[in-house]
Amino acid sequence: MADLAIRTRNLTRTFGSVRALDDLSIEVPPGAVFGFLGPNGAGKTTTIRLLLSLIEATSGSAEVLGFDTRTHGADIRARCGALLEHSGLYERLSAEDNLRFYGRAAHMPKAELDARIQELLTHLGLWDRRKEAVVKWSRGMKQKLAIARPLLHRPSLVFLDEPTAGLDPVAAASLRDDLAGLATRQGSTIFLTTHNMAEAEKLCSLVAVIRQGKLLAVGSPAELRARGGGQRTEITGGGFSDGLLDSLRRQDTVSQAFVENGRLILVLKNGASTAPLVSLIVREGGEVQEVRSGQGSLEEVFLTLMDEEK
């Protein structure tokens, strides 16, 4: 087995004058749940297409499971599962037939395929409705089935492109639990793209942030929080006017300032002190009752990185 599940070196892809992916160099160890975070149009889907050898790189190179994407596309696809931008389900077919088709495509023996279909559909609570045409299902059920599909043949590497996009919070949380359970039991490497930071924080052991094709940061969620997000200060009180927020945002030590549920939230750059800011708030007519400091969330790290790159 390769010592890395994925390794890219200066991977670049242009479409006309647009650099969809710009000098991307990442390494993903086997067994990791790798979160690839970025806003819409950041280059996440392009990266997956390149890694699956569905499109060719303009320059740079990539190895997936030890195979070069330029020369061993078929070998890579045989060892990977992929849930891409769309669910990819054949809606006229039943859930069972959808899985059977992709199981046969993965050359699974019939007995193993039957058992695996039962295992996955039972785990996801879909077994009783396996004979129904998928078109009759809710979006959440379809998405569960769509996640079962790439896991079917127990691939070494699974690509999941925004698997919870478009789902309501309850369905998304349920799907995340299912995904975490399945991934843990199977031991596959997972390459997960998302712009849902809570999802990444919950599932991923390693995270990379990308924007306009460029890699901004990579590390474990804890490392990123410590490195890029600085500290989060929550101030309870009142008088948090727009003018005060503008004054705070102009401070060099402040990455973000906003009001959330009546509390003033400040995201500070590393090493910044809260005291001068509290003084500023009071001077500008704000009232401070309580100050609480802690580490920022991954979402705040992400937003800070996005702001810095503007």
Add this chain to the structure above:
Amino acid sequence: MHTDFMTVFWKEWKEILLQRSAGGGGARQPLIFIALLGIFVPWRMGPQRFFNPAQLLVFTFLSAIVVTAVIADAFAGERERHTLETLLASRMSDRAILFGKIAAAIAYGWMIAIACAVVGTITVNVSHREDGFMFYRDTASWIILLIGPPLVAGAVATGGVLISLRAATVRQAQQTLGIGFMIIVVGMIFGSSSLPADWRAWLGRVLVEWSLTEIVLVAAAGILAVDLALLMAGMARFQRSKLVLD
């Protein structure tokens, strides 16, 4: 390759049948063909005309029409329903995907043609039961019945897949294919009259001097050559990177 081909064929065949049985005009179309060309027409025309080899050309033509409706969906439908990229991300080879889709369409067209011929034979035999059992007896008829529909349907399927590979929607593929089909048919009908006089004379001599079986075999070889040329063009056009980005 064989396993992948059969997998694609199995999926396509299921989708074709489910599409045809899912209600709407598509579900009725094969039944209308069978009722019209398998019951009504044979019942009216009687055994002598029905068991004429020329009548089998109708079934051959029918298979081509049926395939036109199915093959447009092959790639354009996958693209429209957002299943194409997932299919391309599977381990299956380009050829297995392409050949499986073409073969399923041809098999469907062939099945409808054979169903019309079988139902027609039953209709004629029932309506003229006093004449005893009747069936196709000459070699040319059997050749047309067995290889005519797959060869002609094959030309439509391989040509259609070229269009479907690039079409954005099924409707666009169907329209392009329909127009192309009409141009070829009209061209064949009116094109023969614009041939040089000595060519027409040669063609006339061939039709008189050659046996029907020989004419059928030569025509079959010609259509097979067209099928293979279109199939190779389809293989050249099937490029994952272009299909993903189109």
